[in-house]
Amino acid sequence: MVFSLPDGFSPVWRPRSAIACARRVRDNATYLMSKLPRDPSDDEAPGVPIFRTWRGVYLFVAACFAAMVIALTVFTRFYA
Amino acid sequence: MNALDWFVLLGTMIGIAAYGTWRTRHTDNLNTYLKGNRSTKWGTIGISVMATQASTITYLSLPGQAYENGIAFIQNYFGLPLALIVVCAVFLPIYRKLGVYTAYEYLGQRFDQKTRLLGAALFLLQRGIQAGITIYAPAIILATVLGWRLDLTIIFTGLLAIVYTVTGGSAAVNLTQRWQVAVIFGGMITAFVVLLVKLPPDSAYLAGAMGKLQAVDFTPNLKLRYTFWSGVLGGFFLSLSYFGTDQSQVQRYIGGAALREGRLGLMFNALFKIPMQFFIVMLGALLFVFYQFRPDTPLIFNQTEWQRQVQGPQGETFRALDAKHRELHTDKQAKIRAWVAARDTGDATAEASARTALVTAQKASEAVRKEARATLEKASPDAKKTRDSDYVFITFILTQLPHGAIGLLIAVMFASALSSKAGELNALGTTSTIDIWRAFRPLAAADEPRNVRNAKWFTALWGLFAIGFALFVSFAENLIEALNTVASIFYPALLGVFVVAFFFKRVGGSAVFSAAIAAQAVVVAIFAYGKFFPKHEIGYLWLNPIGCAACVIFSLVLQAMLGGGSAPAAGERTSGPPVPTTA
Numbered sequence: 001m002v003f004s005l006p007d008g009f010s011p012v013w014r015p016r017s018a019i020a021c022a023r024r025v026r027d028n029a030t031y032l033m034s035k036l037p038r039d040p041s042d043d044e045a046p047g048v049p050i051f052r053t054w055r056g057v058y059l060f061v062a063a064c065f066a067a068m069v070i071a072l073t074v075f076t077r078f079y080a
Numbered sequence: 081m082n083a084l085d086w087f088v089l090l091g092t093m094i095g096i097a098a099y100g101t102w103r104t105r106h107t108d109n110l111n112t113y114l115k116g117n118r119s120t121k122w123g124t125i126g127i128s129v130m131a132t133q134a135s136t137i138t139y140l141s142l143p144g145q146a147y148e149n150g151i152a153f154i155q156n157y158f159g160l161p162l163a164l165i166v167v168c169a170v171f172l173p174i175y176r177k178l179g180v181y182t183a184y185e186y187l188g189q190r191f192d193q194k195t196r197l198l199g200a201a202l203f204l205l206q207r208g209i210q211a212g213i214t215i216y217a218p219a220i221i222l223a224t225v226l227g228w229r230l231d232l233t234i235i236f237t238g239l240l241a242i243v244y245t246v247t248g249g250s251a252a253v254n255l256t257q258r259w260q261v262a263v264i265f266g267g268m269i270t271a272f273v274v275l276l277v278k279l280p281p282d283s284a285y286l287a288g289a290m291g292k293l294q295a296v297d298f299t300p301n302l303k304l305r306y307t308f309w310s311g312v313l314g315g316f317f318l319s320l321s322y323f324g325t326d327q328s329q330v331q332r333y334i335g336g337a338a339l340r341e342g343r344l345g346l347m348f349n350a351l352f353k354i355p356m357q358f359f360i361v362m363l364g365a366l367l368f369v370f371y372q373f374r375p376d377t378p379l380i381f382n383q384t385e386w387q388r389q390v391q392g393p394q395g396e397t398f399r400a401l402d403a404k405h406r407e408l409h410t411d412k413q414a415k416i417r418a419w420v421a422a423r424d425t426g427d428a429t430a431e432a433s434a435r436t437a438l439v440t441a442q443k444a445s446e447a448v449r450k451e452a453r454a455t456l457e458k459a460s461p462d463a464k465k466t467r468d469s470d471y472v473f474i475t476f477i478l479t480q481l482p483h484g485a486i487g488l489l490i491a492v493m494f495a496s497a498l499s500s501k502a503g504e505l506n507a508l509g510t511t512s513t514i515d516i517w518r519a520f521r522p523l524a525a526a527d528e529p530r531n532v533r534n535a536k537w538f539t540a541l542w543g544l545f546a547i548g549f550a551l552f553v554s555f556a557e558n559l560i561e562a563l564n565t566v567a568s569i570f571y572p573a574l575l576g577v578f579v580v581a582f583f584f585k586r587v588g589g590s591a592v593f594s595a596a597i598a599a600q601a602v603v604v605a606i607f608a609y610g611k612f613f614p615k616h617e618i619g620y621l622w623l624n625p626i627g628c629a630a631c632v633i634f635s636l637v638l639q640a641m642l643g644g645g646s647a648p649a650a651g652e653r654t655s656g657p658p659v660p661t662t663a
Contacts, residue, residue: 046340047340053170054169055261057347058169061161061165061351064161064351065350068354068355069158069296069308072295072296072358073295073296075295076293076295076296076297078288078289078293079284079287079288079289079293080293080294
């Protein structure tokens with residue numbers, strides 16, 4: 001199986017700035033994911049109450065992590 | 081330990097192993113053997129991931145680490161939730177879609193056979209060493225404290241893990257880990273409750289006053305081992321390597337009924353890992369307070385070795401150190417009482433003054449401990465094999481817990497050893513079969529019974545290797561730090577290869593292969609330089625982002641030098657045996 005390059009992809013990788021570099025990495029990842037065989041379970045809802053998308057679950061976990069760091073910082077200050 | 085303790089210990093251990101062996105005795109399907117039962121739900125996956133990561137070292141060594149250095153180690157886990165989100169969003173869907181058995185199969189599809197072999201070899205090397213450490217670590221401490229023979233303890237633990245892992249493969253590992261985690265949590269909560277009951281009021285304030293409750297440190301210093309920055313950045317890369325590219329973890333979550341189950345299992349860990357580790361380090365910090373109030377707090381917790389020296393030819397030196405310690409400990413207790421009294425009056429100046437005196441007394445006490453450790457290590461080379469802090473929690477268990485609970489806590493140590501060992505052996509056997517043996521026997525890929533037979537043989541061989549390694553090894557680091565240091569040396573280059581595979585489509589196999597070797601050399605050089613010149617040593621967590629970045633940069637530079645040849649995209653095979661699709 002051989003994939004053709006999408007529009008806008010040059011054969012040699014030459015980022016001109018950090019933003020361009022980040023965009024290129026993101027586009028490559030998106031392209032790579034789009035070329036993989038589709039798995040129906042990708043579209044599955046997380047099946048968790050409140051959350052309708054996986055993005056929501058990830059944001060919730062990230063928010064919980066931030067809350068834990070804040071709580072530990074407060075804990076450190078309180079007992080210092 | 082009395083008869084009740086032995087009954088609880090042997091009943092728990094042999095019962096769980098026999099249950100796993102019995103329930104999975106007919107596992108002869110390659111998919112089930114290597115990936116586990118297809119109906120596995122997220123709860124089992126989540127617990128399996130947690131049990132594989134947390135070995136006996138976590139439960140035995142981490143409280144001792146917190147006893148000695150406070151709870152700052154918790155920052156080591158700060159990168160973990162973020163890394164798990166990346167694994168869920170990027171790594172897991174790709175592994176599932178390609179239907180691979182191992183993470184390194186993906187490298188073969190994305191790059192070429194040599195890069196796949198390099199990835200598998202790096203994994204086998206570091207995981208093989210770690211399998212030896214995880215079997216050796218609890219064995220040496222339990223053998224010393226309980227008076228058992230070290231070699232027999234290592235062999236018994238190793239063989240027990242081999243039996244049910246070889247019999248039932250991944251399905252048996254998942255099944256037994258649920259019960260092992262139940263024993264672990266039950267035992268740790270029992271120990272925590274007993275400790276809380278024995279502690280005086282305001283213990284947490286005392287731990288804080290003595291500098292043991294500094295959970296977060298924002299100091300931007302590369303030389304400090306545990307800071308917020310090293311935890312978030314270094315810990316992120318370490319966790320990303322571990323959960324995303326280490327087969328012992330990948331194997332735990334690529335099975336399961338659907339992608340959703342693996343994702344939820346990982347998110348379960350992202351949410352609960354930090355609270356769980358916080359609970360364990362707090363146990364260590366409170367143990368520190370507990371021993372401040374005990375009149376008989378030992379100078380050295382490895383009492384077996386210490387008493388041997390006290391009775392030996394240099395006994396006078398050791399008895400003098402003991403006497404000095406008792407004097408300083410009594411003085412410190414008086415300072416603690418003075419601090420508590422000053423605190424109760426609410427006079428901030430008096431409290432600050434009492435606290436300064438207390439910290440000074442603690443420093444004097446620590447200096448004697450350090451001197452005692454050095455004297456002991458000089459007199460007895462055996463004492464160098466472990467750190468004294470690793471004996472703190474086990475000493476508490478054996479001297480303060482009621483009978484029955486002692487057996488349960490020793491069972492915790494063995495259950496955690498078996499659960500992590502089984503996960504490791506399972507992954508080592510799988511990688512050896514799929515990535516190494518099949519690479520040289522491509523025609524055998526379709527012969528399922530032969531694959532299962534070989535996976536069983538490789539699992540047993542790695543188990544025997546781990547036992548052999550454990551019988552001939554010794555460590556100077558605290559055990560949990562030894563594990564993380566080994567991982568930080570071997571993971572970064574491997575993670576770099578995966579990062580290039582996922583995000584830099586134009587880079588081909590030859591460039592990334594050479595870049596990975598160069599990045600590995602850079603990491604080893606930085607680590608060795610730090611050991612030879614301790615003044616320039618950086619915290620080991622920083623090796624992770626450095627090695628990963630080096631691999632990515634070298635890959636891009638080499639690819640630019642080699643020319644812009646089109647690299648195969650994911651899903652495009654270049655070599656190697658056909659991969660059965662299971663997704």
